[in-house]
Amino acid sequence: MKHKKVNYSKWGYIFILPFFVCFFIFSFIPLLDTIRYSFYEYYRSGLKEIGPTFIGLENYKSLLQSDMLKYAANTFILWIIGFIPQIVIALLLASWFVDARMKIRGKQFFKVVIYLPNLIMASAFAMLFFAIFAKTGPINGILESIGVIQKPIDFMRTTLGTRSLIGIMNFLMWFGNTTIMLMAAIMGISPDIFEASELDGCNSRQRFFRITLPLIRPILAYTLITSIIGGLQMYDVPQILTNGQGSPDRTSMTLIMFLNSHLKSRNYGMAGALSVYLFIVSAILCFIVYRMLNPKEESR
């Protein structure tokens, strides 16, 4: 009997082996390689390859002096203008959908509609926005014909216009997802608590701020952190909308677009250092998510 148990544990290793082999080859080795070359001067200039020469932390320093911090700020701005309406609307919708006394009709229909943009190809969605918000596109046409504007607006020539479009797209793509997550969270609250609050004469505003919000705080925090991680990776929408230029004047250039431009020009040293910066930030965020999903660990 004992012998058999040892045999079984072998199968555990066999079953998880493909995952770990695959992770080791396609993620871990690339990570080490990325970190290693971040300390080297290594790029291609024309057809000539320069380096690799060990230069210590030079890449990291020159990144700090480059526009990296500006791009980090851009990424943050683009994320926040999508995230604030996203979380506010999602909270409102989730609390309405769950509230039996609101008797919202067609709940299933609304859920299907608001989740739809989440599955849309971000690059095609951005291309669609580029086409319909073009100076000669349908949006300008509609606005002109109903007399809201006299002259067509060139949305993508202004910083505000471009950033707003990216924000709107991110908002549309993510608010449905967040609504459904928050709905599940609110439905997880025991109905007894709501009943008790009602007996105590709680109105709906008090109920929302004093009961619902505090009780779904863990999921709100989880939504926030995963959204920050998603925001850090923002790439498809601004890349396609601005054709990789981050125009106007690189005000909508994100960190991953910056990384992509280094990768495309084969500047391995700089791309490596930028990746390591991103890795450190995401490792911290990963750690927070890990703590949230394993709350037992905290008591140790």
Added chain:
Amino acid sequence: MDTNKKPSHARIIFAYILLIILTFLCLFFFYILVVNATRSHSQLLRGFSALPGGYFLKNFMNVANDGTFPMIRGLVNSLIVSGCSAAICTYFSALTAYGLYAYDFKLKKAAFTFIMAILVMPTQVTAMGFLRLITKMGMYDSLLPLIIPSIASPAVFYFMYSYLQSSLPLSLVEAARIDGCREFGTFNRIVLPIMKPAIAVQAIFTFVGSWNNYFVPALIIQSKDKMTVPILIATLRGADYMNQDLGKVYMMIFVAIIPIVVIYLLLSKYIIAGVTLGGVKE
């Protein structure tokens, strides 16, 4: 007191107005897309019309026969990559989850902790090393590097693991063993069928994620006949927009987006239910 029990009319009206605005926002852009995909270039230049035109087939044929943007080829490539990714990702994630759930071994806890730690790690941070590795392995400009890495998907694993916890009693595994079932046989013939709902949901999400993926494929794919749909869309954006046949532009976006919309509308019930299943557990 009555106001405490029933929400006021104003609030309900406000709720419906907001919902209608949001529904409008979500559907309006797709409506424009569908209408414009049915109109010719000259019609589109004349301005927007709310009614569809009769050029749908013509635009579609133009897209299908365009050599500079091999859209049909791209759709096939995307279908291959997404289909294979969804299949191997769900199979191996289920296998990994079962291995960690049903067996006891020394490194079990360490392995689980490790996967949880990398759960939300962005793939972009290893992109540079990945690109170099793929080049060294001779897989640059092929579809394989877009498929194989999906074997290790921590998020899908976590979903499968949660599902196993809630729906696979270990006594069932014991019973299979007593009946003489081998370990792989138990997994393939008993555990996989039980996991069908979880596999279906995750297969859809992996398929869609892979279908929409742009960053990594754009780094790896070079030749036109291997491009996936998002790369073709990017090429379209990079081309001189003003000299494009607009009907064709809208049709390309249409064929990139609509397959997923159709799948979604058919399966929306399961997809929406699946969104929260793998989320945080309280």
